[in-house]
Amino acid sequence: MNQHNQNLLDLSPQGYQIDRVLGQNIHGGRVTYLAQEIDRDLPVVIKQFQFATTGNTWGDYDAYQREVDILRQLNHPHIPKYLTSWETPTGFCLVQEYKSGITLANSGREFTLDKVKQIAIEILEVLIYLQQQHPPIIHRDLKPENILIDDRDVYIIDFGFARSNNTDLTASSTIKGTLGFMPPEQLFNRPLTKAADLYSLGVTLVCLLTGMKSTEIDRLIDHNYRLDLPKHLSHLPLKFLAWLMKMTDPNPESRYPDAQTALTALQTLDSSIESPMSKPKLIGLGLIVLIGLSVIHKYIPTGHRSIPSSGNTISISQLQAEKGCPGCNLVGINLRGQNLQSYDFTGANLSGADLRDTDLRGASLRGANLTGAMWVGANLSSTDLRDANLPAGKVHKSDRLRFES
Known part of the structure; x- marks a missing residue:
């Protein structure tokens, strides 16, 4: 054993040689070591929990014992495997598979x-x-x-x-x-x-x-x-x-x-x-393999919003580049007179938005929140408004609104 290892925990009776300290939580009474399993020359991680010498209670021991119980039942390639554990006079040690990341x-x-x-x-x-x-x-x-x-x-x-x-x-x-x-x-x-x-x-x-x-x-x-x-x-x-x-x-x-x-x-x-x-x-x-994502569901129920209706940071140019913004928070956005044909605003929060004279033909506003939106003169022909929370009041003929199944 070299001089460096002489200052480390001796676990040779348990079949392990400590290499170095990987990390420690003094207040939590935990030290994590990189070690070798002597018989198989296999790198492992050993967590040493010391409760009796750090001021922690043995109730903390119960919490870490639950970690052992959980790890024992898991077998997944992206979770380091549980190998063994044992009690010590001041706590216990937990041994897991070593990952070099x-x-x-x-x-x-x-x-x-x-x-x-x-x-x-x-x-x-x-x-x-x-x-x-x-x-x-x-x-x-x-x-x-x-x-x-x-x-x-x-x-x-x-x-x-x-x-x-x-x-x-x-x-x-x-x-x-x-x-x-x-x-x-x-x-x-x-x-x-x-x-x-x-x-x-x-x-x-x-x-x-x-x-x-x-x-x-x-x-x-x-x-x-x-x-x-x-x-x-x-x-x-x-x-x-x-x-x-x-x-x-x-x-x-x-x-x-x-x-x-x-x-x-x-x-x-x-x-x-x-x-x-x-x-x-x-x-x-x-x-890296690129995998995209989609937000089809409603973003936030109106009862839980706390976003101001002004100062919206999503720009018109962003909307145009993405051809919409499903599930986005667009409270109070000014879209007056914009060409938004076939844009996707599924589940978006458009409450208080200015949609006057906007061309929304073929657009999806399904499930959108349109409470308080202004849309006089908007072209809503073939717009999907199913499950949308529409502005209060009646829809006028001038809105050119038409539903299609």
């Missing part, structure tokens, strides 16, 4: 939209697996620090806050998670659903797209716990922006209900491009 938080990389989409898809596929367990598993602490990437793959790590049964998913006396990444219902200790991890994933993607550190993400969150994405990510395609806004909606009922629904919405934007799970991995993140 680096966390998103420490990658030091700038992520293109294509790379962010790849990461989103692979994480959603892991969440689908977790949510398909009986009972479903909620990670509760998705953030850049808990996602590893290498040249080929993405991995979710650290299941210390995960919960796997109906009792665990209800409100508890202790709030666990990371500020800025916890959805409001978790922050306020309310029952969690499968939509909870979607919020955390969405905020993680925002970090990648803005280059913002995890500790700075609260700068984007207003007093209503809403991220002002149109202001900070105005360069994104509007459909992807709407998808991301739905992922991070502070109201869980307004998010996608589960990971499968979110993934389907992501993939249906461009169905001609396959999921990473359906074709061989490409070497290097520079060769």
Whole structure:
């Protein structure tokens, strides 16, 4: 054993040789090591939990024991495998498969939209697996620090806050998670659903797209716990922006209900491009498979909006480039006199919008919120207005409105 290793934990009686410290949480009583399994010369990760010497209670031991119980039942290529664990006089040790990647938080990389989409898809596929367990598993602490990437793959790590049964998913006396990444219902200790991890994933993607550190993400969150994405990510395609806004909606009922629904919405934007799970991995993140996304559902129920009706950051040129913006927040936008033939505004919030003299022939306003919109002189021939929340008052002949089945 060299001089460096003499200062490290001796686990040779358990069959492991410690190589170096990967990380430590002094307040949480946890040290993470890179080690070798002596018999097979296999690299592993060992987490040492010390409760009796750090001021933590043995109730914390119970929490980490749940991590062991959850990891034991999981078998997914993007979750490091549980190998073994044992109790110690001050806590216990947990051994997992080693993945050579680096966390998103420490990658030091700038992520293109294509790379962010790849990461989103692979994480959603892991969440689908977790949510398909009986009972479903909620990670509760998705953030850049808990996602590893290498040249080929993405991995979710650290299941210390995960919960796997109906009792665990209800409100508890202790709030666990990371500020800025916890959805409001978790922050306020309310029952969690499968939509909870979607919020955390969405905020993680925002970090990648803005280059913002995890500790700075609260700068984007207003007093209503809403991220002002149109202001900070105005360069994104509007459909992807709407998808991301739905992922991070502070109201869980307004998010996608589960990971499968979110993934389907992501993939249906461009169905001609396959999921990473359906074709061989490409070497290097520079060769990432691009998968689009679609937002077909309504974005936010009107009862949960807190977005001002002025200062809209979505421009006319963006709408023209995208031929619409399904699910987008377009409150109070001025579209007067614009040619919007066959544009897609499915599920968009157009309350208070100025649609006077606008050409909307063949456009889709299905499920859109048009409360308070002005549309005198608009050409609505063949416009799809099914399930739309129409402006108050009668529709006049001058509006040239016609429904087609």
